[in-house]
Amino acid sequence: xxxxxxxxxxxxxxxxxxxxxxxxxxxxxxxxxxxxxxxxxxxxxxxxxxxxxxxxxxxxxxxxxxxxxxxxxxxxxxxxxxxxxxxxxxxxxxxxxxxxxxxxxxxxxxxxxxxxxxxxxxxxxxxxxxxxxxxxxxxxxxxxxxxxxxxxxxxxxxxxxxxxxxxxxxxxxxxxxxxxxxxxxxxxxxxxxxxxxxxxxxxxxxxxxxxxxxxxxxx
Amino acid sequence: xxxxxxxxxxxxxxxxxxxxxxxxxxxxxxxxxxxxxxxxxxxxxxxxxxxxxxxxxxxxxxxxxxxxxxxxxxxxxxxxxxxxxxxxxxxxxxxxxxxxxxxxxxxxxxxxxxxxxxxxxxxxxxxxxxxxxxxxxxxxxxxxxxxxxxxxxxxxxxxxxxxxxxxxxxxxxxxxxxxxxxxxxxxxxxxxxxxxxxxxxxxxxxxxxxxxxxxxxxx
DNA sequence: GCACAAGTGGACTCCGTGTCCACTTGCTGC
DNA sequence: GCAGCAAGTGGACACGGAGTCCACTTGTGC
Numbered sequence: 001x002x003x004x005x006x007x008x009x010x011x012x013x014x015x016x017x018x019x020x021x022x023x024x025x026x027x028x029x030x031x032x033x034x035x036x037x038x039x040x041x042x043x044x045x046x047x048x049x050x051x052x053x054x055x056x057x058x059x060x061x062x063x064x065x066x067x068x069x070x071x072x073x074x075x076x077x078x079x080x081x082x083x084x085x086x087x088x089x090x091x092x093x094x095x096x097x098x099x100x101x102x103x104x105x106x107x108x109x110x111x112x113x114x115x116x117x118x119x120x121x122x123x124x125x126x127x128x129x130x131x132x133x134x135x136x137x138x139x140x141x142x143x144x145x146x147x148x149x150x151x152x153x154x155x156x157x158x159x160x161x162x163x164x165x166x167x168x169x170x171x172x173x174x175x176x177x178x179x180x181x182x183x184x185x186x187x188x189x190x191x192x193x194x195x196x197x198x199x200x201x202x203x204x205x206x207x208x209x210x211x212x213x214x215x216x217x218x219x
Numbered sequence: 220x221x222x223x224x225x226x227x228x229x230x231x232x233x234x235x236x237x238x239x240x241x242x243x244x245x246x247x248x249x250x251x252x253x254x255x256x257x258x259x260x261x262x263x264x265x266x267x268x269x270x271x272x273x274x275x276x277x278x279x280x281x282x283x284x285x286x287x288x289x290x291x292x293x294x295x296x297x298x299x300x301x302x303x304x305x306x307x308x309x310x311x312x313x314x315x316x317x318x319x320x321x322x323x324x325x326x327x328x329x330x331x332x333x334x335x336x337x338x339x340x341x342x343x344x345x346x347x348x349x350x351x352x353x354x355x356x357x358x359x360x361x362x363x364x365x366x367x368x369x370x371x372x373x374x375x376x377x378x379x380x381x382x383x384x385x386x387x388x389x390x391x392x393x394x395x396x397x398x399x400x401x402x403x404x405x406x407x408x409x410x411x412x413x414x415x416x417x418x419x420x421x422x423x424x425x426x427x428x429x430x431x432x433x434x435x436x437x438x
Numbered sequence: 439g440c441a442c443a444a445g446t447g448g449a450c451t452c453c454g455t456g457t458c459c460a461c462t463t464g465c466t467g468c
Numbered sequence: 469g470c471a472g473c474a475a476g477t478g479g480a481c482a483c484g485g486a487g488t489c490c491a492c493t494t495g496t497g498c
Contacts, residue, residue, distance in 0.1 A: 027444060027495055051363075054485060065447030070487070144270075144363045148409040174415050174423035178401035187400055190367040196393050204393035212430035246464055246475060273454060284478030289456065 030072075036062040037069060041079045042137075050080070050140035080140035081150075087134060088152050091126055095159055102126055116167035117213035120179070123159065124205035131188045132198050138185040147184070148177075156180055167213040179212065255281040256288060260298045261356075269299070269359035299359035300369075306353060307371050310345055314378055321345055335386035336432035339398070342378065343424035350407045351417050357404040366403070367396075375399055386432040398431065 040061035044053045055076060059069040073079045094102050100114040101122040131138065147153055161176035169175055181187075182205060191201060245253075259280035263272045274295060278288040292298045313321050319333040320341040350357065366372055380395035388394055400406075401424060410420060 025496085029495070030445060033446085055487085056485070059447090066487085067448070067489080068446050071445075075486085139364075145358075145405040145409065148406065169426065171419055171423050171426075174410065174419045175426065177406055177410055178423055178427060181400035181403055181406055182397035184400055184403060186364040187367065187396055187403075190364065191393065191396055200390055200393045204390050204397055207388065207390075207394065208397060208427075208431055211432075212427055244465085248464065249476060252477085274456085275454070278478090285456085286458080286479070287477050290476075293456090 033062070033064050033068060034072065036064065037073070037079065038083060041140075042083055045080065045083070045136040045140045050136050051143065053140065077141045077143075077146065080137045084134060084137045084141055084152075087130060091130060092155055094126070095123065115214070116163040117210045120160065120163050120209040120213055121206045123163075124183070124209060125202045127156075127183050128188075128198050128202045128205065131183070131185060132192075135185055135189050135192075139189065142185065153180075156183075164213065169213065175212070179208070182208065252281070252283050252287060253291065255283065256292070256298065257302060260359075261302055264299065264302070264355040264359045269355050270362065272359065296360045296362075296365065299356045303353060303356045303360055303371075306349060310349060311374055313345070314342065334433070335382040336429050339379065339382050339428040339432055340425045342382075343402070343428060344421045346375075346402050347407075347417050347421045347424065350402070350404060351411075354404055354408050354411075358408065361404065372399075375402075383432065388432065394431070398427070401427065 037058060040063075041053075041058050044057055044061055053076060055069055056066060058076070058079065059066045062069070073082070097103055099105060101118045104119075105114055142150060157176050157180060160179050161172045164172040164175050164179065188201070192198070256277060259282075260272075260277050263276055263280055272295060274288060275285060277295070277298065278285045281288070292301070316322055318324060320337045323338075324333055361369060376395050376399060379398050380391045383391040383394050383398065407420070411417075
């Protein structure tokens with residue numbers, strides 16, 4: 001297979017379409033090591049308790065030195081984020097431009113009369129699915145309060161804030177956070193470990209969505 | 220002042236009314252040191268970032284050795300819990316036996332026709348007040364997932380589960396956790412630091428309560 | 439193939455945790 | 469009082485993870 005022409009030099013760089021002034025290339029050995037790191041980290045996060053994985057574990061598993069690991073990833077969270085990024089971006093894309101009820105619709109398509117409550121419920125369902133697949137990574141990326149500082153969280157908040165405002169709820173700024181809280185990865189894991197399936201979690205979140213933003217059983 | 224006849228030897232002991240077979244007493248110096256530890260820890264938790272307070276900090280601030288500190292409190296969380304206990308117990312008491320709408324009423328008093336939604340809203344308001352006063356301690360006691368393992372959380376869950384079941388909501392087990400999630404201390408702190416006042420937080424939680432469990436603006 | 443910058447890796451320091459044990463001190467029975 | 473002893477004390481110690489630094493290696497452009 002051919003090498004992609006311009007692999008991004010920094011993992012967290014914003015996805016500008018083109019034209020970075022100096023595209024400094026990435027050396028072949030560096031690229032190889034990055035791939036090793038991500039593969040090793042993914043396995044470690046999945047196998048053990050994500051919070052217990054150390055930088056040394058990852059370096060050893062990837063077969064590189066600690067210094068090399070620190071060169072690109074300043075901490076465990078940044079590695080987890082790198083692994084998570086593409087999945088989150090895909091969901092964000094669907095939210096912004098995808099078909100209803102997850103996306104806005106509005107092209108004269110089938111979802112033009114979708115309510116904010118329906119969109120929130122769809123968002124909940126999508127997030128639950130994402131969590132089910134990648135809780136390890138989310139837990140590896142965010143410990144406690146750090147969650148609320150991440151760019152991803154800011155995006156989810158903006159989205160939910162928009163939906164609540166559209167539904168006419170008072171104080172969307174305060175409500176958005178509170179509607180996002182049930183998606184906290186620690187809570188999700190706790191519920192799953194107590195034997196609550198994702199179908200029940202999603203259904204329950206649907207009750208929440210329709211109750212607060214209005215719908216079949218709401219105002 | 221006179222010394223209380225039988226100070227509890229272990230901080231986390233259940234509050235049985237009387238009759239522990241061997242009440243081993245507590246030596247005067249031990250009691251003095253315990254008081255010092257709690258006072259010093261309370262100050263440290265309030266002053267700095269609670270997660271950044273170390274056992275050594277507390278020992279030094281209390282003027283005792285590390286070994287002495289570890290003798291009674293195996294980790295920072297247990298100290299925070301000891302400081303938090305009485306406040307949480309007071310609230311639990313009100314929830315179980317206090318007047319409506321926080322407590323159940325039912326004595327032919329003024330709160331006999333109180334709805335589950337009203338009681339949930341009252342619970343939210345009380346918890347917000349408790350958080351406002353003691354976020355430091357709650358954050359010192361629970362880091363991330365640990366929250367869901369504590370006895371206090373189990374109590375809150377039981378209470379909310381009961382209210383949701385009473386309101387006829389489907390799957391109270393799943394819903395109870397999700398209704399408690401907005402009270403996560405990290406979220407509370409994040410909201411407060413973004414300039415959202417406790418009145419707005421409480422009002423927003425009230426919307427949540429009435430939306431999900433029914434009420435003026437609910438089903 | 440040469441020069442140089444990018445990349446590598448392991449040794450090192452710093453800090454917090456938790457344990458251990460020789461010493462001290464308060465309590466109790468006489 | 470005071471002797472004996474268990475409870476209590478405190479600091480030294482080992483351990484492990486985070487993050488830094490720098491001498492060496494390797495890939496790449498010319």
